[in-house]
Amino acid sequence: MREVAIIGASMIKFGRYPDRDVSQLAARAGNDALKDAGVTMKNIEALYSGNLYQTSGSGQRILQQMGQTGIPVVNVANACATGSTAFREAYFAIASGAYDMVMAIGAEQMGKQGLLGSRGDPATSLEGRVGSYMMPAVFGMAGMEHSREYGTQMEHFALASVKNHFHSTQNPLAQYQKESPLDEVMNGRMIAYPNTLLMCCPTGDGAAATILCSMDKARQFTTQPIKVAASVLTSDPYTDRDLSMPDINTLTRNAAKIAYEQAGLGPKDLSQVELHDCFATAELLHYENLGLCADGEAGKHIASGAPWIGNKIPTKYAEDVAPFADKSYKPSTTAVVNASGGLLSKGHPLGATGVANIAEIVFHLRGQAGGRQVEGSKVGLAHVIGLCSACTIHILTK
Amino acid sequence: MADAATAAPEVRPLVPHLTLGETRDKDYLNGTKCTTCGAMYAGPRLFCSKCSGEGPFETVRLSGTGKVYVWTIIHQATPYVKAPYIAAIVDLDGGVSINTNIVDIEPVPASMKFGMKVKMFTEKVSEDREGNSYVAYRFRPA
Numbered sequence: 084m085r086e087v088a089i090i091g092a093s094m095i096k097f098g099r100y101p102d103r104d105v106s107q108l109a110a111r112a113g114n115d116a117l118k119d120a121g122v123t124m125k126n127i128e129a130l131y132s133g134n135l136y137q138t139s140g141s142g143q144r145i146l147q148q149m150g151q152t153g154i155p156v157v158n159v160a161n162a163c164a165t166g167s168t169a170f171r172e173a174y175f176a177i178a179s180g181a182y183d184m185v186m187a188i189g190a191e192q193m194g195k196q197g198l199l200g201s202r203g204d205p206a207t208s209l210e211g212r213v214g215s216y217m218m219p220a221v222f223g224m225a226g227m228e229h230s231r232e233y234g235t236q237m238e239h240f241a242l243a244s245v246k247n248h249f250h251s252t253q254n255p256l257a258q259y260q261k262e263s264p265l266d267e268v269m270n271g272r273m274i275a276y277p278n279t280l281l282m283c284c285p286t287g288d289g290a291a292a293t294i295l296c297s298m299d300k301a302r303q304f305t306t307q308p309i310k311v312a313a314s315v316l317t318s319d320p321y322t323d324r325d326l327s328m329p330d331i332n333t334l335t336r337n338a339a340k341i342a343y344e345q346a347g348l349g350p351k352d353l354s355q356v357e358l359h360d361c362f363a364t365a366e367l368l369h370y371e372n373l374g375l376c377a378d379g380e381a382g383k384h385i386a387s388g389a390p391w392i393g394n395k396i397p398t399k400y401a402e403d404v405a406p407f408a409d410k411s412y413k414p415s416t417t418a419v420v421n422a423s424g425g426l427l428s429k430g431h432p433l434g435a436t437g438v439a440n441i442a443e444i445v446f447h448l449r450g451q452a453g454g455r456q457v458e459g460s461k462v463g464l465a466h467v468i469g470l471c472s473a474c475t476i477h478i479l480t481k
Numbered sequence: 482m483a484d485a486a487t488a489a490p491e492v493r494p495l496v497p498h499l500t501l502g503e504t505r506d507k508d509y510l511n512g513t514k515c516t517t518c519g520a521m522y523a524g525p526r527l528f529c530s531k532c533s534g535e536g537p538f539e540t541v542r543l544s545g546t547g548k549v550y551v552w553t554i555i556h557q558a559t560p561y562v563k564a565p566y567i568a569a570i571v572d573l574d575g576g577v578s579i580n581t582n583i584v585d586i587e588p589v590p591a592s593m594k595f596g597m598k599v600k601m602f603t604e605k606v607s608e609d610r611e612g613n614s615y616v617a618y619r620f621r622p623a
Contacts, residue, residue, distance in 0.1 A: 206609035211562030212617045213496055214580030215555050220568050223553030231551060231595045273565075276554040276590060321531040324550070324578040326522065328570040 084178035088301035088308035089479070091120025091294030092442040097258040097430045100192070100288045105137060108290040109190035110148035116186065116292035120304050124150035128182040133159045133169030133189035134434040145188060162469025163359065165189060166291065167437025171475060173295050174314045183296055189438035190290035218361065219275035219283055221329055221470065226277055226364025232379065235367065237277040238407050239382030241268040243366035244281045244427055245400060246391050251424025253454035258287040258430040265403040282363035287430030291439035307449045313345035313478035331365065334474045335372035335466070342476040350374040353418035354460040355447060357440040359468045360425040373466060375416045382407065389414035392422055392455060419457045422447065440465040441477055448481045490612035498524030499603065499618050508603040510543035510618065512577050521576040545601040546623060547573040552583065552593045571599055571620055585621040598623040
C-alpha cells in the first residue's frame with residue numbers, strides 16, 4: 084500500500100446551529116478544506132461521510148451543497164468513532180491505489196437531547212430500572228473501576244476538566260473557552276458519580292473535513308503534507324463483564340499496540356495526543372490505555388503537569404493541584420493531551436469528532452495552532468472510542 | 482386468538498434474563514452456558530460470542546446474590562426515574578455480571594463499598610398502554 088498524505092484540513096467552530104442543517108455544516112467544513120488544500124470538487128474522486136443520526140444519504144446531501152459531481156459516496160456510522168472510521172476508509176481509498184484524492188467529512192447536528200436522550204416506550208425502557216446505560220453512568224463506572232483498583236480520587240479525574248478547559252481558552256474553534264479551577268469542577272452539579280457537570284462534554288453541533296492524496300503527489304498541493312503513519316480500528320473483544328459493563332480499555336490497548344507498530348514509534352515519541360475525553364474519567368483511563376504512563380499512575384501523571392501545554396501545571400493552579408501530586412513521580416512521556424481543550428470544551432458532535440481530532444493534529448504539525456500550539460510538534464496521535472464498541476487510532480507525522 | 486383489544490393484561494419481565502414465578506419471591510435470573518467453551522451469559526443465547534459456536538447451550542439459573550464490582554450514583558436521570566439513584570455492576574455468585582439498581586440504601590458515596598454483598602428481589606416497575614405490567618429485579622445490601 085502506498086503512503087498517504089493529508090493536504091487539507093478544516094473544522095468549524097463547534098456550537099449550536101439551530102438554523103443550519105447538518106449538510107450545510109458539513110459543506111462549510113468541506114469547502115474550507117478544499118481551499119486549504121488549494122483544490123476544487125473536480126479533484127475529489129470519492130467522499131466518505133461520517134454522520135450518526137442521519138447516516139443514510141448524508142454524503143449525497145453534502146454533495147447537494149458542495150457540488151453534485153457524481154462521485155462515489157460511502158456513508159459511515161460507527162458510534163463516536165464515526166468520523167474517524169470515515170477518515171480510515173478515505174485512507175484506504177488512497178493507500179490501495181484505488182483513488183488519488185478523496186475527502187472525508189464528519190458532521191453532526193445533535194438536537195437538544197445530547198448524550199442523555201432516551202428512546203422507546205417508557206414502560207419497557209430499562210434505563211434507570213435495571214441499572215443505567217447512559218453515557219455518564221457508563222463512564223462513571225469506568226472511572227470507579229480505576230478508583231477500586233488504584234485508589235484514584237475524584238480530584239484526579241476533575242483535573243482533566245481543569246486542564247482541558249484551561250487549554251480551550253486558546254482554541255477559537257471550541258464551543259466553550261472558559262477556564263474552570265478545581266473547586267469549581269468539584270462543586271458543580273453531580274451528573275453521575277464521580278462526574279460532575281463540568282466533567283461531562285457539552286452538547287453541540289459541528290463538522291470537520293480532511294482531504295487526502297498519495298504522498299508522492301502531495302507536494303503539488305502543499306509544502307507541508309502530513310503523513311498518515313498509522314490507521315487502526317478495533318472493536319471490543321470478548322471479556323467477562325463486557326456485555327454488561329462496556330470495556331473501554333481492552334480495545335483501546337489493542338488499537339494502540341497496532342498503531343505504534345504501524346508507525347514504528349512509541350508513546351515517548353509523541354508530541355501530542357487528542358484523545359476521547361467524553362467524560363473526565365475517560366481521559367485518565369486512556370493515559371494508561373495509550374501507554375502515556377504505567378497502569379495505576381494516571382492520577383499522578385495529570386497532577387505532574389506532563390500532559391498540560393508546556394508540560395507543567397499553570398502557576399495559578401499549582402496550590403490546588405499540589406495535594407494530589409506525587410513529588411516522586413517522574414513522567415516518562417511528555418505528550419501534551421488535548422491541547423484543543425478536548426471534547427470537554429469542544430463538545431462532541433458525534434460524526435464530527437473523529438475528523439476534528441485529526442484536523443487538530445494537522446494544525447499543530449503545520450505550526451498553525453496559534454495560542455495553543457504545541458511547540459515543535461512532530462508526531463500526533465488521534466484517538467476516539469465509541470461504545471458498542473469501536474476504537475480508532477491515527478498517528479500523523481510531519 | 483384473542484385480539485389486542487380484548488387480551489387479558491399480562492405480567493411480564495422487563496428483561497429476558499428475568500424469569501417470573503407465580504409469586505414475586507419465586508422470580509429468578511436465568512442465564513445460558515456455552516457447553517463448548519464454558520462462557521456464561523445473562524439471558525437466552527443462540528450464539529456464543531466468545532467461541533463463535535452455535536451451542537449446544539445449557540439454560541442455567543443464575544444466583545440471586547453477588548458482590549458489587551463498581552457503582553455510580555445518577556443525579557440527572559430520564560424523567561420517569563426518581564433521582565438520585567445507585568446503578569452498579571454486580572458480579573453474581575457463580576458467574577455472570579449484570580447491571581442493576583441498588584436500593585434500600587441512601588444514594589450517597591458513603592453507602593457504597595466495592596465488593597459489598599447484595600441480594601436480589603423483584604417488583605413491578607411499570608405498566609404500558611395495554612395494561613401489561615413489567616417486573617424488574619433490583620438488589621439491596623445483603
